[in-house]
Each structure stands twice: as C-alpha cells, then as structure tokens.
Amino acid sequence: MTSKTWAFEDFAAGQTIDLGTRDVGAEEIIEFASEYDPQPMHLDEAAGKASILGGLSASGWHTCAMFMRMLCDAFLLDSTSQGAPGVDRIRWKKPVLAGDRLSGETRIVATRESRSRPAIGLVTMHSELVNQRGESVFELENTNMFLKREAAA
Amino acid sequence: MTTDSNLDEFFDIGITVPLGSHTFDAESIKAFARKYDPQRFHIDEEEARRSVFGGLCASGWQTAAIWMKLNLAMPGKRWESPGPAPEFGPSPGISNMKWLKPVYAGEKISFSRIARSHRPIASRPGWRILAVDAEGADSTGVKVIQFESAVLVKTE
Numbered sequence: 001m002t003s004k005t006w007a008f009e010d011f012a013a014g015q016t017i018d019l020g021t022r023d024v025g026a027e028e029i030i031e032f033a034s035e036y037d038p039q040p041m042h043l044d045e046a047a048g049k050a051s052i053l054g055g056l057s058a059s060g061w062h063t064c065a066m067f068m069r070m071l072c073d074a075f076l077l078d079s080t081s082q083g084a085p086g087v088d089r090i091r092w093k094k095p096v097l098a099g100d101r102l103s104g105e106t107r108i109v110a111t112r113e114s115r116s117r118p119a120i121g122l123v124t125m126h127s128e129l130v131n132q133r134g135e136s137v138f139e140l141e142n143t144n145m146f147l148k149r150e151a152a153a
Numbered sequence: 154m155t156t157d158s159n160l161d162e163f164f165d166i167g168i169t170v171p172l173g174s175h176t177f178d179a180e181s182i183k184a185f186a187r188k189y190d191p192q193r194f195h196i197d198e199e200e201a202r203r204s205v206f207g208g209l210c211a212s213g214w215q216t217a218a219i220w221m222k223l224n225l226a227m228p229g230k231r232w233e234s235p236g237p238a239p240e241f242g243p244s245p246g247i248s249n250m251k252w253l254k255p256v257y258a259g260e261k262i263s264f265s266r267i268a269r270s271h272r273p274i275a276s277r278p279g280w281r282i283l284a285v286d287a288e289g290a291d292s293t294g295v296k297v298i299q300f301e302s303a304v305l306v307k308t309e
C-alpha cells in the first residue's frame with residue numbers, strides 16, 4: 001500500500017482537479033527566455049508590445065513548465081505517477097503576459113489498465129489554464145501512467 | 154511576388170537541419186526540475202535510482218526547451234527572392250510529443266528539425282503556418298524526443 005493520495009484507482013472519467021493559481025512575473029519570464037527561448041517578445045517589454053503578442057510574454061515552453069509545476073503541486077507529487085510517455089497536443093491559445101494570474105483545471109477524460117504492465121494504469125487528461133480575465137490561454141492533452149494502489153510500495 | 158517555391162527553398166522544406174548537441178548535466182537537470190517539475194526522479198540521484206527510471210533524468214519539458222534553444226540558435230536561410238523577407242511569429246501549439254527514452258544526467262543529445270509544409274491561414278491574411286518536426290537523439294542514435302511543431306510566418 002502507499003501513503004500517496006492518488007493512485008490509479010482514484011481517477012475516474014469526468015472528475016476535475018483544481019490546479020490552483022500562479023502569478024507570472026516579468027523577471028521569471030525573462031529568466032526562462034534568456035536560457036531557452038531568447039526571442040525579443042520574451043525578453044523585453046517594448047519588443048513585446050511591438051509584437052503580435054502585445055506585451056512581454058512568456059515563452060510557450062515556459063507556460064508548459066509553469067503548467068507542469070501547477071500539476072505537480074495539485075496532485076502529481078502526491079500520486080503514484082510513473083511518468084508520461086508524451087503529450088498528444090498542446091495549444092498556446094493566447095499570450096501569457098507579465099502580471100497575469102493563471103488558474104486551471106485538469107479533467108479526467110478516460111482511465112484504463114495497461115495490457116502489458118498489470119501494475120500500471122493509464123489516465124488520459126485534458127488540462128486548461130485561464131488568465132485573470134477568464135480567457136483560456138493554454139490547453140494540453142496527455143496520458144500519464146500511475147501505479148495501482150496495491151502495486152505501490 | 155513571393156512564390157511557394159521561393160518559400161520552400163527558404164524554409165528548407167523536407168531537409169533535415171542538424172541543430173547541434175547539448176549535454177544534460179546533473180546540476181542543470183535538478184535546477185530546472187526544482188522550479189518546474191520537482192518529481193523525485195528529476196531532483197534527487199538516490200531517489201531516482203530507486204524510481205522506475207533507475208537514475209537521475211531530465212524533465213521532458215527541459216529536453217523540449219533545449220530543442221527550442223538550439224533551434225533558435227541555428228539561423229535559417231537568407232531570403233534571396235523578390236519581396237519582403239518572411240518574419241517568424243509565435244507558435245499556435247505542438248502535437249504528438251513523445252518522450253521515447255529518459256535523458257539521463259551526463260547524456261549528450263543531438264537535436265534536429267525538418268520543415269514539412271506551409272499553407273496560408275484563412276483567418277490571418279498575409280500569414281502562413283509552417284509545420285516543423287523536431288527530434289533529439291542520444292549518442293548511439295536512439296531517439297529520445299520527437300514532436301510536431303508549428304509556427305506562424307508573415308510572408309506578405
């Protein structure tokens with residue numbers, strides 16, 4: 001048995017999990033972009049304003065990383081997660097701008113047992129982040145592997 | 154007048170472009186993961202050894218972000234056709250990202266891109282969408298990451 005709150009059996013289609021909130025600061029946007037995505041609209045307020053994005057905006061990869069942290073804190077760290085083989089789809093729908101407050105939700109789409117690995121179950125999820133104006137900025141669909149409760153040490 | 158064949162040439166349609174390589178050292182794996190993906194197999198060697206992965210490995214998001222870093226550092230072709238040079242804009246998203254194999258601390262990963270196709274966007278006159286496949290492979294040539302990317306390009 002496991003002390004983790006979330007094992008495979010705890011997920012059910014239709015369930016939603018609150019991802020909490022995260023404030024997006026200019027400093028963090030610039031720090032991430034300097035390392036991984038040094039395009040002007042991610043590094044400089046004036047360049048961001050002049051761009052199609054309309055302001056200093058987070059790299060889409062930074063939004064993915066911030067989303068991952070929200071997912072970790074919401075339930076993944078307190079789960080029997082065995083990682084994910086990938087992501088089916090990511091949509092960067094609107095710019096994530098400095099000063100934005102993101103909130104979000106993960107909806108469980110489907111669950112099924114692994115055919116090849118009896119200790120594991122697969123959970124398909126659809127997640128969405130919205131900004132403080134209620135606009136949807138990010139969507140992601142993926143399938144994560146979780147140990148069944150009995151298999152978790 | 155910007156023609157499709159000028160754009161094919163400019164985008165290197167169908168041609169694999171090597172982006173160079175990146176060595177994932179333990180410290181940078183842990184630094185990224187502490188901020189964005191603090192699962193035990195990304196932040197602690199000992200716990201990672203006992204995990205399903207058997208060793209410290211990079212967050213898949215860091216592997217993808219390194220592709221972006223190297224992709225940006227590798228300039229495209231110079232525009233040598235009539236008309237204004239195309240300008241790259243943001244990406245609407247990606248699909249089918251596969252983390253095929255863990256990237257362990259100390260591994261050197263070689264990345265590449267291959268532009269597949271481009272088409273006009275009905276809702277945004279003057280802009281096209283360019284589809285690009287991304288890939289990373291370890292030193293033995295085994296693929297560790299792949300995904301299908303897209304980017305908006307202003308061509309008129």
